[in-house]
Amino acid sequence: MKRQPTTPTRGSFLASLPEAERSRLLASARVMDFNAGTHLIHPGSPFNQIVLLEFGMLAVSEVSEHGTGRITVLAGPEALVPVSLLTPVTAQAPCEAWALVDSRVLLLDARDVQQWVTEGGPFTVAVLNYLSQLNHRLATDLQITKDFNLVQRAAAALLEISERLPQGSTVERKPLPPNIVPVSHEVLARRLGTVREVATESLGQLREEDLIETLYRRVEIVDAEGLRRRAGGAGPPRPSPPTAGRGRPRPPAPPPR
Known part of the structure; x- marks a missing residue:
């Protein structure tokens, strides 16, 4: 279903966008509710959508030739899932993701998101800022695992x-x-x-x-x-x-x- 622009949650990815960019994103999104434990992205499924959370939390795990592995990201409303935004749409999804709790998500066509990223505008800046924060968090997790x-x-x-x-x-x-x-x-x-x-x-x-x-x-x-x-x-x-x-x-x- 379509939705009208709303006041985004503080600290969310939507809150980092100017109103015009947020309106464009919301106009393209499908809104769905997922019960806890429900998969949004299955290992090996086609990579064709990007997930934003309006509310809730997703567990995101890496996928390798050995199957699924460690949960690398606990994704909240600040996140984009998956983070490999430029993966070819014809490829398999690079991760597994499921709702850790009951969650409301915005589903975006991966082609639309990839187009917005290449435009170099506010959406691109918001994506780069999120990826920078995520890289810092992953580096911290790696150090914690070691120490x-x-x-x-x-x-x-x-x-x-x-x-x-x-x-x-x-x-x-x-x-x-x-x-x-x-x-x-x-x-x-x-x-x-x-x-x-x-x-x-x-x-x-x-x-x-x-x-x-x-x-x-x-x-x-x-x-x-x-x-x-x-x-x-x-x-x-x-x-x-x-x-x-x-x-x-x-x-x-x-x-x-």
Whole structure:
């Protein structure tokens, strides 16, 4: 279905575009909702569309001659999927992608996106800025893989997913509490670049330290600060405190009467 230009989410790819570019993109997009676990891009499928997220999160994994592998990108509304935008449309998709949570996406014809990239205008600038940020994130992930053990990286991955997941979406049938991470042992293993058994051992260690509880295809964060300390330098940056007005800290709530 077509949609009219709307106010984009702060920090999203759409927000980085001028209104005219955003209107052109939205006029060309199909809007679809995907339930958690649903594949948008299958390994070996034709490369014919680019995905933007309005809301939610996608897990994106690399594809090689050995099959699918590590989840290299957790893509939110700031992302373009896949990032190999100039892959020939006749080729196979260079990645696998599925909805980690219920997500609303904008589907764009890959030929249109490739044409916009070659124009050298604001859309091209926005794409280059995103790719620069992504390359920095991938380099950081590579360094973390080198410098930290699996338990630390598992703690960091749980924090990363928890803090990046949107809350209270109209797409989510039952929005999850912020301390519930909708990730299975298998998905965590693919994010860490290991096998399920090793990821399970890492989760077991964190559970023994009273930092988490493991549920069916979910993890409950019991002690977020303790989990952050356990992750050490592998953890994501601490979220900024909420603000009100012109960037000032939100005032404390008045005491109850």
